[in-house]
Amino acid sequence: MGILQELSARFRPDKVKLQLDDIQALILRSRPEPYVGIHSMIHVDEAAGGRDLLRRLADHIPAASGWTDELDSWTGVAISYDGLKALGLPETSLGSFPLAFQQGMAARAEQLRDLGENAPETWEDPYRPGTCHIALTIYARDDDALDGVLAKAEAELEKSTGITLIGTHRFGADEDAKNPFGFRDSISQPLVDGSGVDPLPGQERAIAPGEFILGEDSETGSPLAMPQPEPLGRNGSYIVLRKYQSRVGAFNDFLRGQSADEAEQDYIAAKMFGRWQSGAPLPLAPERDDPELGADPQRNNDFSYEDDHRGLVCPHAAHMRRLNPRDSQLTILSDVNIHRIIRRSSTYGPKWSRDVTSEVDAQEDRGLFFIFISARAFDTIEFLQQEWINRGNFVDLGEERDPVVGLHQTPGTFTIPETPVRRKIDGVTTFNRLRGGEYMFMPSLTALRWIGDGAWEEGASP
Amino acid sequence: MTKSIDPRLADESKPEEIRRRARELAEDLPQLAKIALEAMIRDHNPDYKGTANKAGRAGMQSGNVSELTAIAKVKPGGADRLRRIFDLTNGNMDGAQRVSTLHDMRFVFFDDDTQILFATTYDGDWDTYINDFATKIPGLMDLLFANIEGWPGIDSPEVKDFIADHQIDASGWFVANPQVTVVDTRRYQRMEHALEDFLEKSRANADMDPATRQALDELSTAIAQPEGVDY
Numbered sequence: 001m002g003i004l005q006e007l008s009a010r011f012r013p014d015k016v017k018l019q020l021d022d023i024q025a026l027i028l029r030s031r032p033e034p035y036v037g038i039h040s041m042i043h044v045d046e047a048a049g050g051r052d053l054l055r056r057l058a059d060h061i062p063a064a065s066g067w068t069d070e071l072d073s074w075t076g077v078a079i080s081y082d083g084l085k086a087l088g089l090p091e092t093s094l095g096s097f098p099l100a101f102q103q104g105m106a107a108r109a110e111q112l113r114d115l116g117e118n119a120p121e122t123w124e125d126p127y128r129p130g131t132c133h134i135a136l137t138i139y140a141r142d143d144d145a146l147d148g149v150l151a152k153a154e155a156e157l158e159k160s161t162g163i164t165l166i167g168t169h170r171f172g173a174d175e176d177a178k179n180p181f182g183f184r185d186s187i188s189q190p191l192v193d194g195s196g197v198d199p200l201p202g203q204e205r206a207i208a209p210g211e212f213i214l215g216e217d218s219e220t221g222s223p224l225a226m227p228q229p230e231p232l233g234r235n236g237s238y239i240v241l242r243k244y245q246s247r248v249g250a251f252n253d254f255l256r257g258q259s260a261d262e263a264e265q266d267y268i269a270a271k272m273f274g275r276w277q278s279g280a281p282l283p284l285a286p287e288r289d290d291p292e293l294g295a296d297p298q299r300n301n302d303f304s305y306e307d308d309h310r311g312l313v314c315p316h317a318a319h320m321r322r323l324n325p326r327d328s329q330l331t332i333l334s335d336v337n338i339h340r341i342i343r344r345s346s347t348y349g350p351k352w353s354r355d356v357t358s359e360v361d362a363q364e365d366r367g368l369f370f371i372f373i374s375a376r377a378f379d380t381i382e383f384l385q386q387e388w389i390n391r392g393n394f395v396d397l398g399e400e401r402d403p404v405v406g407l408h409q410t411p412g413t414f415t416i417p418e419t420p421v422r423r424k425i426d427g428v429t430t431f432n433r434l435r436g437g438e439y440m441f442m443p444s445l446t447a448l449r450w451i452g453d454g455a456w457e458e459g460a461s462p
Numbered sequence: 463m464t465k466s467i468d469p470r471l472a473d474e475s476k477p478e479e480i481r482r483r484a485r486e487l488a489e490d491l492p493q494l495a496k497i498a499l500e501a502m503i504r505d506h507n508p509d510y511k512g513t514a515n516k517a518g519r520a521g522m523q524s525g526n527v528s529e530l531t532a533i534a535k536v537k538p539g540g541a542d543r544l545r546r547i548f549d550l551t552n553g554n555m556d557g558a559q560r561v562s563t564l565h566d567m568r569f570v571f572f573d574d575d576t577q578i579l580f581a582t583t584y585d586g587d588w589d590t591y592i593n594d595f596a597t598k599i600p601g602l603m604d605l606l607f608a609n610i611e612g613w614p615g616i617d618s619p620e621v622k623d624f625i626a627d628h629q630i631d632a633s634g635w636f637v638a639n640p641q642v643t644v645v646d647t648r649r650y651q652r653m654e655h656a657l658e659d660f661l662e663k664s665r666a667n668a669d670m671d672p673a674t675r676q677a678l679d680e681l682s683t684a685i686a687q688p689e690g691v692d693y
Binding site for chain 1: 561585586596597
């Protein structure tokens with residue numbers, strides 16, 4: 001059973017406490033497996049043209065009310081701060097957004113530790129500050145469905161004036177849903193309280209909806225700050241978009257250099273990710289991969305770290321354990337429930353194979369769009385980059401960084417707890433290089449129409 | 463050359479100012495040159511290396527360690543209330559201890575208890591964990607800061623702006639161990655005890671193989687002879 005059928009079976013309309021008919025479906029709808037889709041970026045040259053596009057677009061953005069239904073395709077839309085400015089929003093509204101959003105991702109490079117080869121000066125052109133105003137993502141069940149919806153979208157764009165299409169990027173993966181390194185990804189997702197679905201085994205308790213939907217109560221017990229006025233802010237959310245180029249060859253070469261045989265390569269890679277390639281998590285499959293377990297959503301996330309305080313099964317430094325420590329003992333007072341993210345990442349480029357070497361990396365044709373949704377998306381990504389990715393202090397590992405997504409300006413280490421003595425591997429480099437990114441606002445359907453109609457202007461149609 | 467904002471120098475004429483600055487420089491120069499020279503010739507161990515960065519939005523940062531200095535108005539009676547809290551807890555605040563990024567905190571009242579100076583040294587950037595405090599120890603944070611005029615509450619969206627608005631960057635600040643976090647220090651202490659235990663057991667092991675003996679001898683050379691503290 002696929003993820004969506006499975007969700008549909010668990011959906012209970014009487015448990016819904018959110019205004020699903022006003023929330024973009026993409027926030028709650030998981031990516032299907034297999035999946036295809038396209039990201040596109042639009043620049044607004046004239047406010048009137050941009051608003052006209054949004055007004056027409058609003059009719060094509062599905063609401064979350066049917067978020068567990070089967071759909072052939074669905075579209076999500078998000079707008080950057082420069083985009084809101086270009087659309088002519090009033091100063092009072094613009095100033096009510098979080099400071100980090102107003103500054104944009106490139107200006108937050110210091111807080112994000114986006115330095116050296118990840119610095120904004122090195123990013124691809126579409127991510128230069130002030131370029132990306134509107135981001136559209138279309139997901140589809142298969143290529144035919146995608147082509148169908150693309151033809152419609154192109155027709156709408158052709159009717160538009162005052163906007164420029166900056167670029168598009170097609171992505172997709174087969175039913176194994178694997179990332180560029182050959183690992184099944186996006187398995188663990190937070191459950192939004194009030195969305196009408198009970199937790200999966202191991203999904204932990206439902207997270208307060210205000211962590212993901214603006215205007216709802218957050219984990220503090222009250223709502224987070226919301227853009228003003230209410231029709232603009234309520235039922236919206238925020239998105240972090242970061243495009244990574246994956247150096248699959250360098251990763252393979254690194255594993256080869258550390259291992260006597262293929263089994264040892266797989267062992268070290270699993271310790272780095274926290275899961276085997278199939279998605280089977282180390283805590284449930286300590287010795288070897290278990291593809292049946294990896295593919296079973298009822299079991300592949302049903303674990304805790306309660307019995308693994310030393311990290312002998314899943315290292316504290318493993319990517320999966322760093323980014324969601326669950327019940328691990330951490331050195332620093334932290335609330336793991338306010339750093340959860342709804343992940344909507346997508347993979348692009350050729351499938352992984354063991355024989356890829358670092359010469360291939362120069363083609364820069366594989367990678368992933370790391371995309372997530374959270375009502376505190378900017379605080380969260382800056383926290384993750386500073387504390388859980390580019391440092392080891394929170395798990396008593398000093399300066400050690402995430403072995404998969406960390407920035408390693410000089411080669412770093414990776415600690416694998418073993419008996420009687422830990423194994424410390426040198427030579428970890430930046431296996432995922434940042435090529436650009438932006439902070440985005442994901443408006444409600446009401447807000448899309450509010451912006452589209454220019455509702456703040458005198459004499460605007462109601 | 464920027465004009466001083468010290469009001470006592472307001473009447474100084476331009477030539478007087480130039481003469482004063484020249485005189486001050488001549489007095490300070492020999493010692494300054496010595497400090498600069500020492501810094502240049504010393505081959506710095508990266509373990510001791512400090513930096514002069516900004517700690518996120520405000521304050522200074524040296525290596526992993528940052529400073530926060532803030533001055534604020536105290537509500538009427540607030541100083542007494544806070545003193546009672548400090549007396550009751552003996553300065554030992556549970557919750558603050560669990561934070562594990564705090565090296566120290568200092569509360570100083572002045573101007574007849576109408577103002578407070580709050581100064582702290584901590585690891586990382588100042589606002590990184592503030593959301594965690596708001597959900598994990600909101601009571602403690604509000605207990606300490608509710609006596610400050612205008613405190614919006616730890617869970618308020620305005621709390622970051624409030625703190626930043628009251629902060630004053632330190633002009634000079636010295637950190638003995640800029641690379642060492644509070645968490646590191648605790649680990650070093652644990653390591654010290656475990657190492658003593660290990661050395662004791664090793665001493666008792668008469669059948670040690672040569673490789674182990676050699677490794678232990680190198681360990682002792684590295685840790686068991688006095689060494690001056692070099693900053």
